[in-house]
Amino acid sequence: MKSETVHFFLKKGILLNPDLSENLDSENMEELNNLFEDFSKYSTNSLILNNSIYKSLYLEKEEDLIIPNIDNSDYPVVITKEYAEVTKKKEVSDFTQHYKKRFNLISKILQSKRGLENSISIHKILNKRQRESVSLIGYVSSKNITKNKNMILTLEDLTGSIKVIITKDKIPLFEDANNLCLDEIIGINGSTGNKVVFADDLYFPDVPKNDVLKKCDEEIYLAVISDVHVGSTMFLENDFLKFIKWINGTVGNSEQKNVALKVKYLFVVGDLVDGVGIYPNQDDELNIKDIFKQYDKFGELISMIRKDVKIIICPGNHDAVRIAEPQPILDKDYIKTILKLPNVISVTNPSFVNIHASEGFEGFDVLLYHGYSFDYYINNVGIIRNNGGYDRPDLVMKYLLQKRHLAPSHGSTLFIPDPDDDFLTITKVPDFFLAGHVHKPAINQYGKVTNICGSCWQSKTPFQEKVGHKPEPSKVQLVNLKTREIKVMNFGE
Ligand SMILES: [Fe+2]
Ligand SMILES: [Fe+2]
Incomplete structure (x- = not known):
């Protein structure tokens, strides 16, 4: 190989392997520059460029890829809010700033409510000497029941903290208070006592109650799946292949085929693969023990799907990214076969995307969140635990929409504090809230939001058996975006 070529790459910090010589033309600077750029995109941490990487960059791409003729403008997917990772060491002050930021975002929503427009700071309330009506907004920092079975909350804002008393005879106020979770942000109307507030009303930031559903003119479908768990011995590959055949319009009766071919958006809400080292002795439950191969297999499967279906994928707690939320997009080293597919869009967890906008139609807003925090609320909130618990993730989704936050209680999920934003706050009310886990x-409809929690493609694991979970695999929810009717398809036995 010409030494100029070696030099060209060496100056950029990349070592060329001699096995590449036959593929490179050292005279062609444009080709060398393109190669450098493609290699940088392909790998962020490898410093050696060899023949097999070169092949996977170009040759395999040409052989494997049949780029379909998709008019992307017809079925657009726009990422409206996505976490951009800032690599900086985190300090305690980042947590403080993060919680302040969250307080500002959510108290703004609360302040716009009738009844809370005149809310004042806790510091001001503590200085009041006479009994008077007040409204305030704060974090729930503690929740206790007194001997007389009344409730005492401690509310905290940026100026101080105060006790709020909710008497047991005030139903349904007391019920609402009973189901509060720590660290959520609420509003209170009440009257002042001696450094306390006696509550009359409790406000959640919530989503608007109007339930006018957005619809588009064309009969097209959005499909939801999650928790594919490729690599697990319990992965239901046959069911998944049946789903693929159906979406491609090759199985089913004519009506089913007709609907299948109108699916234009497919959301895959996390746990694409089973991962490795997720829990002790997971190895025994894996038939693909290499994480790269798990993603290759996942890629192989979704590459069989019609290329005019936009496939939006986000990671979950089994995927190969950090577990702390927001989870960044899947590393391109893992999903390089997937990224070759022209119809796949990889997004963060959580993320907000807009689909199907066109001139004169604003499109549908979709919030994707895998749902790692759901376990906490299922286990800790009476209204969810006593109404079905793990069988009712839709109740968790409704509960979190009321709080306008995906993990309001500190500790309900692992997270990385961003001092400038709180990515888990639901700042914009979506048309669809999709989850899994x-x-x-x-499925439930809450205000204008359609909550959909995906099924899974893994049969019951020994862990689920032990803790009494009853998974319901191989289902796909289909939303007709023209009528907003929802169908559930079953690809199981
Ligand atoms: Fe899962
Ligand atoms: Fe999960």
Whole structure:
């Protein structure tokens, strides 16, 4: 190989392997520059460029890829809010700033409510000497029941903290208070006592109650799946292949085929693969023990799907990214076969995307969140635990929409504090809130938001058996975006 070529790459910090010589033309600077750029995109941490990398960059791409003729403008997917990772060491002050930021975002929503427009700071309330009506907004920092069975909350804002008393005879106020979770942000109307407030009303930031559903003119479908768990011995590959055949319009009766071919958006809400080292002795439950191969297999499967279906994928707690939320997009080293597919869009967890906008139509807003925090609320909130618990992820989704936050209680998920933003706050009310994680499909309509929790493609694991979970695999929810009707398809036995 010409020494100029070696030099060209060496100056950029990359070592060329001699096996590449036959493929490179050292005279062609444009080709060398392109190669450098493609290699940088392909790998962020490798410093050696060899023949097999070169092949995977170019040759395999040409052989494997049949680029379909998709008019992307017809079925657009726009990422409206996505976490951009800032690599900086985190300090305690980042947590403080992060919680302040969250307080500002959510108290703004609360302040716009009738009844809370005149809310004042806790510091001001503590200085009041006479009994008077007040409204305030704060974090719930403690929640206790007194001997007389009344409730005392401690609310905290940026100026101080105060006790709020909710008497047991005030139903349904007391019920609402009973289901509060720590660290959520609420509003209170009440009257002052001696450094306390006696509550009359409790406000959640919530989503608007109007339930006018957005619809588009064309009969097209959005499909939801999650928790594929490729690599697990319990991965239901046959069911998944049946789903692929159906979406491609090759199986089913004519009506089913007709609907299948109108699916234009497919969301895959996390746990694409089973991962490695997720829990002790997971190895025994894996038939693909190499994480790269798990993603290759996942890629192989979704590459079989019609290329005019936009496939939006986000990571979950089994995927090969850090577990702390927001989870960045999947590393391109893992999903390089997937990224070759022209119809796949990889997004963060959580993320906000807009689909199907066109001139004169604003499109549908979709919030994707895998649902790692759901376990905490299922286990800790009475209204969810006593109404089905793990069988009712839709109740968790509704609960979190009321709080306008995906993990309001500190500790309900692992997270990385961003001092400038709180990515888990639901700042914009979506048309669809999609989740997964509990392996139980569920749907509900809350205000204008359609909550859909995906099913899974893994049969019951020994862990689920032990803790009494009843997964319901191989289901796909289909939303007709023209009528907003929802169908559930079953690809299981
Ligand atoms: Fe899962
Ligand atoms: Fe999960």
